[in-house]
Amino acid sequence: MTLVGKRVLLIVSGGIAAIKVPELIRLLRKQGAGVTCVLTDNGAQFVTPLSLQALSESKVYADLFSLTDESEMGHIQLSRSADLLVVAPATANILAKMAVGLADDLASTVLLATDKPVLVAPAMNVRMWLHPATQANMTTLTARGVQVIGPDEGAMACNEFGPGRMSEPPAIVAAIGSLLTSRARPLAGKHAIVTSGPTHEPIDPVRYIANRSSGRQGHAIAAALADLGARVTLVSGPVTVPDPPGVAVRRIESAAEMLDACQTALPADVAVFAAAVADWRVDNAATGKIKKQAGAAAPALNLVPNPDILATIAAAGPRRPRLVIGFAAETDDLLANAQSKLRRKNADWIVANDVSPATGIMGGLDNAVHIISHAGVEDWPMLAKDEVARRLAARIAEALA
Ligand code: C5P
Numbered sequence: 332m333t334l335v336g337k338r339v340l341l342i343v344s345g346g347i348a349a350i351k352v353p354e355l356i357r358l359l360r361k362q363g364a365g366v367t368c369v370l371t372d373n374g375a376q377f378v379t380p381l382s383l384q385a386l387s388e389s390k391v392y393a394d395l396f397s398l399t400d401e402s403e404m405g406h407i408q409l410s411r412s413a414d415l416l417v418v419a420p421a422t423a424n425i426l427a428k429m430a431v432g433l434a435d436d437l438a439s440t441v442l443l444a445t446d447k448p449v450l451v452a453p454a455m456n457v458r459m460w461l462h463p464a465t466q467a468n469m470t471t472l473t474a475r476g477v478q479v480i481g482p483d484e485g486a487m488a489c490n491e492f493g494p495g496r497m498s499e500p501p502a503i504v505a506a507i508g509s510l511l512t513s514r515a516r517p518l519a520g521k522h523a524i525v526t527s528g529p530t531h532e533p534i535d536p537v538r539y540i541a542n543r544s545s546g547r548q549g550h551a552i553a554a555a556l557a558d559l560g561a562r563v564t565l566v567s568g569p570v571t572v573p574d575p576p577g578v579a580v581r582r583i584e585s586a587a588e589m590l591d592a593c594q595t596a597l598p599a600d601v602a603v604f605a606a607a608v609a610d611w612r613v614d615n616a617a618t619g620k621i622k623k624q625a626g627a628a629a630p631a632l633n634l635v636p637n638p639d640i641l642a643t644i645a646a647a648g649p650r651r652p653r654l655v656i657g658f659a660a661e662t663d664d665l666l667a668n669a670q671s672k673l674r675r676k677n678a679d680w681i682v683a684n685d686v687s688p689a690t691g692i693m694g695g696l697d698n699a700v701h702i703i704s705h706a707g708v709e710d711w712p713m714l715a716k717d718e719v720a721r722r723l724a725a726r727i728a729e730a731l732a
Pocket of ligand 1: 526586604605606607608609610637638639640641642656657658659660672
């Protein structure tokens with residue numbers, strides 16, 4: 332990838348992740364991009380104008396009412412001088428200002444005045460990110476076409492753990508690259524939820540019930556949707572496949588947690604339920620490890636049904652995504668079962684695959700699927716899971732167009 336000749340206006344707001352901005356500038360410059368920084372007052376608490384200026388080799392703008400700046404370059408001109416505006420880190424505060432259209436400093440004014448594409452890299456405490464106010468602001472911004480990268484999940488400076496870490500500079504540079512190279516992005520402005528992987532249902536704190544799902548197909552679908560420009564929330568059970576680039580990953584273990592994460596992520600334009608959710612969980616999982624006792628009978632596990640995540644989200648009334656897609660993994664009567672699933676779960680499409688051991692599909696790299704909709708059945712040939720994902724994402728883009 333090269334960014335030679337591309338100009339990025341980098342808006343740095345006030346979060347601890349601002350300490351990663353010098354590295355971001357260095358990587359952008361290495362790709363040949365020109366970088367000009369706008370620093371908020373709070374951003375300047377974490378990174379100095381001098382370091383940004385030295386690395387970008389360009390004047391750093393901070394003050395809306397600086398007469399010198401206005402004589403050299405007005406804020407309107409500044410807002411349109413670049414090919415792309417990048418807000419990194421984007422705090423809850425600046426995202427809220429963008430969502431309501433406040434313009435009380437140079438950064439927010441430039442963001443309101445621009446006619447250029449905008450990419451935000453959110454960074455904040457996990458509670459602030461998950462707060463309904465922030466999530467509603469993200470929905471507003473995404474619907475307006477603002478592009479989003481991250482946030483990542485992990486340990487935070489505030490000693491908490493969860494989604495809220497700013498994406499790493501190489502991932503932000505990759506996202507900038509894909510925005511600035513002219514590719515079709517038919518899903519720009521759309522939000523997709525994808526579930527992937529197995530669920531783990533606890534028996535006690537150390538034991539669980541699981542299945543053989545690898546998460547490959549679900550992760551590939553999340554990546555393909557992001558590649559077409561969608562903002563993607565990937566709700567994933569425990570898997571070893573890597574996180575797809577440019578996707579916000581929510582890691583969960585049980586079906587109950589998966590449902591909760593999906594509901595938190597609503598509203599969405601499309602939801603793809605590719606996870607192999609356990610049908611049952613252990614009623615009253617033990618809070619301490621169940622001890623093996625000599626001579627005693629093996630413990631009986633009392634199983635109760637898990638919530639059906641697909642059916643619950645498909646019945647979400649006004650919050651139902653426009654397009655709800657389920658999977659059907661069957662070993663017998665594939666099409667009949669998939670068709671009844673389509674109706675029973677109120678899905679729009681079911682992607683059906685035969686997971687008999689002889690097919691090698693479960694855990695493998697290839698997949699042969701049938702797309703079942705109210706219009707009929709379509710058979711796709713055996714394809715790599717990545718290619719199934721690309722074709723499905725293209726279909727989704729057509730359906731949402
Ligand atoms: O009923 P069955 O598990 O075969 O249905 C498969 C489809 O339903 C998949 O899309 C799967 O992700 C979804 N599902 C779900 N929640 C469950 C069970 C299945 O979302 N508890």
